[in-house]
Amino acid sequence: MDSALGTREQSMVARISTVAFEGAEARRVDVQVQVGTASRPHFAIVGLADKAVAESRERVVSAFASLGLSLHGKRVTVNLAPANLPKEGAHYDLPIALGLMGALGVVPVDEISDYAAIGELALDGTLAAVPGALPAAVMANSHGLGLICPEPNGAEAAWAGDLPLLAPQTLIGLINHFKGTQVLARPEAGQLLDSRDDIPNLRDVRGQESAKRALEVCAAGGHNLLMVGPPGSGKSMLAERLPGLLPPLDARELLDVSMVHSVAGLLERGQLTRARPFRAPHHSASMAALVGGGAKARPGEASLAHRGVLFLDELPEFAPQVLDSLRQPLETGKIAVARANAHITYPARFQLVAAMNPCRCGTAGADGIACRRGARCAADYQARVSGPFMDRIDIQIDVPAVTPADLALPPSAEGTELVAARVAKARAVQMDRNDGLTNTELPQAQLDQVAEPDAEGRRLLIQAAETLGLTARGYHRTLRVARTLADLAGSDRVHRLHIAEALSHRRDRRPTMPQSAPSHRGARNPLYR
Structure with a gap:
């Protein structure tokens, strides 16, 4: 056959599977490799591959040269099929190399077709770790395939179940395994960490009894929490102790969290932990860093906090549009990143804990101290956080400054262990009643049934909603908190007492601007509730 490229011989096609990541999920990709002869060498990769995949050509050629191929x-x-699915990342190196070796007759084609493969190749044929080994193994297992991955990823992939698993260190070791001159042992699953010794203890917080109570309610029902108080009042200390109050991840939650962390490359040597994630991004974080996305979509801090805690310190210092990007995941528990060539969804069922000063100076509302800029300072500072965002926070409390008398007190008798036991008991009640959902995850129709207050409680809630100007969302979030308070008290019904305490955990944010702002020290800021 005449051609500008020369006469070709009969060629064959070798196939092996790999994955493309869509959010925390892995989709199967069929790698088809055809080798023929030509007057000039030619190596083409097609199938909507990005720059990193296109560069696989050079890494594969160099690795083959080091092996004498x-x-x-x-x-x-x-x-790379399907051709309309975007392919990103260096993990396509190994499946391309295996398919090429199959087409060249170096390894049996019928054997590699039973595997999926991921891995990055070094120029000397060494295999380097890649992110996403756990979801790749889950995909392979669901399709009845084995998985070939680099040795550092083996312990992580082993968590996916009893699938055939090969984790070589080098390409030559994999070739020898298929030739029968070397046997690659199946790697063992990584260590499951369950220690809570390094979690800060609630006993370390002096004073702040009302804030500790709010933290317990937050943990028991999965509620969002905002703490407003001057610098040094202990807001960050309280937030850091919330993960210790939450029950450990169950098996389903552990898999969900580990899949996200695997895609982000945060699992080291396959070590999983049942401790809930705690993420605390800096207030300079961009929208892509917080909710995910970017030129190559990656999970953001909100997704990395899935099933755990997202702590936003200095809340008004975040860009307003960045904060408002969290409004959807706070309601739905997931984040949809839309791009021209892809639509990716990440899980983001987290508890939001935020902390802020009452004003930019940090002194508004403190006893005996007035903000130098007056009431306008607090009004402008708090207005940086939008009302719709604040409306999604169930519990909003003031955290007063710690006094020397508080610091002189002995450590509290109640530590993290005792409070966590009460939280676990309340959560168990919720799970049994709500079909495995916390009160904050409960659908609206079901909430109306399980959180219906008694007559006195209903009257109080209606009166408070009118007085405080609660929105419909604020009304129902108050009910959710009241249901959690009833669970902590062991009550089957929501009573007036529970409604009253739930309302006390919700700050009045209505503006009450005075005619003239105080200018002398000792005046109390009327905006500080």
Whole structure:
């Protein structure tokens, strides 16, 4: 056959599977490799591959040269199917190399077709770790395939179940395994960490009894929390102790969290932990860093906090549009990142804990101290956080300054262990009643049934909603908190007492601007409730 490329011989197509990541999920990709002869060498990768995948050509050619395999005079075509699915990342190196070796007869084609493969190749044929080994193994297991991955990823992939698993250190070791001259043992699953010794203890917080109570309610019902108080009042200390009050991740939650962390490359040597995530991004974080996305979409802090705690310190210092980007995940528990060529969804069922000063100076509302800029300072500072965002926070409390008398008190008798036991008991009641959901995850129709207050409680709630100007969302979030308070008290019904305490955990944010702002020290800021 005449051609500008020369006469070609009969060629064959070798196939092996790999994955493309969509959020925390892995989709199967078919790697098809065809090798023929041509007067000039040619190596093409098609199938909507990005720059990192296109560069696989150079890494594969160099790795083959280190093994003594030459592609001189070969025409290589690699197709990644489906062709309309974007392919990103360096983990396509290994499946392309295996498919090429199968087409060249170096390894049996019928054996590699039973595997999916991920891995990055070094120029000397060494295999380097890649993110996403756990979801890749889950995908392979669901399709009845084995998985071939680099040795550092083996312990992570082993968590996916009893699937055939090969984790070589080098490409030559994999070739020897298929030739029968070397046997690669199946890697063991990584260590499951369940220690809570390094979690800060609630006993370390002096005073702030009302804030500790709010933290317990927050943990028991999965509610969002805002703490407003001057610098040094202990807001960050309280937030850091919330994960210790939450029950450990169950098996389903552990898999969900680990899949996200695997895609982000945060699992080291396959070590999983049942401790809930705690993420505390700096207030300079961009929208892509917080909710995910970017030129190459990656999970953000909100998704990395899935099933755990997202702590936003100095809340008004975050860009307003960045904060408002959290409004959807706070309601739905997931984040949809839309791009021109992809639509990716990440899980983001987290508890939001935020802390802020009452004003930029940090002194508004403190006893005996007045903000130098007056009431306008607090009004402008708090207005940086939008009303719709604040409306999604169930519990909003004031955290007063710690006095020397508080610091002189002995440590509290109640530490993290005792409070966590009460939280676990309340959560168990919720799970049994709500079909495995916390009060904050409960659908509206079901909430109306399980959180219906008694007559006195209903009257109080209606009166408070009118007086405080609660929105419909604020009304129902108050009910959710009241239901949690009833669970902590062991009550089957929501009573007036529970409604009253739930309302006390919700700050009145209505503006009450005075005619003239106080200018002398000792005046109390009327905005500080």
